Amino acid sequence: MAKISFKTLKNKAQKDINLAKDLKELDEIFRKYLGEKGELRQILHSLEDLPQIKRKETGKLANQIKKEIEETLKKKKSNIQNLISNIQKQEWVDITIPGKKPVLGHLHPLTQVKREIEEIFQSMGFSVVEGPDVENEWYNFDALNIPKDHPARDMWDTLWLKDKGAKLLLRAHTSPVQIHYMEKNQPPLRIIVPGSVFRHEATDARHEFQLYQIEGLMVDKEISVAHLKAILTEFFKRFFGKNTAFRLDPDFFPFTEPSFNVSVTCVICGGKGCNLCKKTGWLEMAGAGMVHPNVLKNSGLNPKEWRGWAFGFGLERLAMMKYKIDDIRLFRSGDLRFLNQF
Ligand code: DAH
Secondary structure (H helix, E strand, O other), X not given: OHHHHHHHHHHHHHHXXXXXXXXXXXXXXXXXXXXXXXXXXXXXXXXXXXXXXXXXXXXXXXXXXXXXXXXXHHHHHHHHHHHHHHHHHHHOOOOOOOOXXXXXXXXXXXXXXXXXXXXHHHHOOOEEOOOOOEEEHHHHOHHHOOOOOOHHHXXXXXXXXXXXXXXXXXXXXXXXXXXXXHHHOOOOEEEEEEEEEEOOOOOOOOOOOEEEEEEEEEEEOOOOHHHHHHHHHHHHHHHHOOOOOEEEEEEOOOOEEEEEEEEEEOOOOOOOOOOOOOOOOEEEEEEEEEEOHHHHHHOOOOOOOOEEEEEEEEHHHHHHHHHOOOOHHHHHOOOHHHHOOO
């Protein structure tokens, strides 16, 4: 009877040990079977009345069962400990290793150049002004002395917006902001106007369908081309970091009279002539001139009282000449090999 009980006890204990999931459960199993009040002890107590020889035999058997259970417990314990130490090894982190730094971006080269230009002009007393990207015909053309059907309109390949009769367009230049500003502000005035302009244009190394311009306008009593030249000289010197030769060549714009284009020596070829500058050694940076009396009139100013000059720089062109970039399309290519250089 005792034999069967011992065997059953052993089987039960081993089954429990197999199912145990952690050290705490193993401890409970030890106490349940082998502890002071454990089941093995209870069986032994119940055998106290047996004759001595029988008791001896039974005692031996009990010891053997105890050893076997202890052995199984030990094995299971070391299994669980191995498992725990494996998990700890896998999950171990070295908290002293420095963290991964997030990659910091930087401003786009055109934004950097734009801010630099703004600072230079602000230090010469110019305010930075903005205007809308979407204009109507009056501001983009008529008010700038470019009437309907005038051939000068062909100079701007305009993108018209489909709208209910309002004839809206994406501004082809920043010059409309001259009108907006003069309508609301009395001279003397000095402003620059950075902003996007849009052209219906096939792209090449010098041309984009979307680009930035920096418009400039100065209106006062006794203003002449000499003021324009002085401001341009100072601007180029500060922007390029050295005295920079530039040219004013006669040109035509309906909103200025006389009109010029402003060119600097092409830095790509050092003035020797290359594809970018069409072998001339000079690259056009801006259109400029004395504000046409009709433009002043259309803005509500008396041309007999006020005079002014204006310019319109291509921001990309300035950046190209500052950083020796030979293709305007790189700016909006999103190519990090290009952008990370700035
Ligand atoms: N708006 C002209 C263009 O986009 C550039 C220009 C020429 C602006 C002469 C001016 C100017 O202010 O006086 O081609």
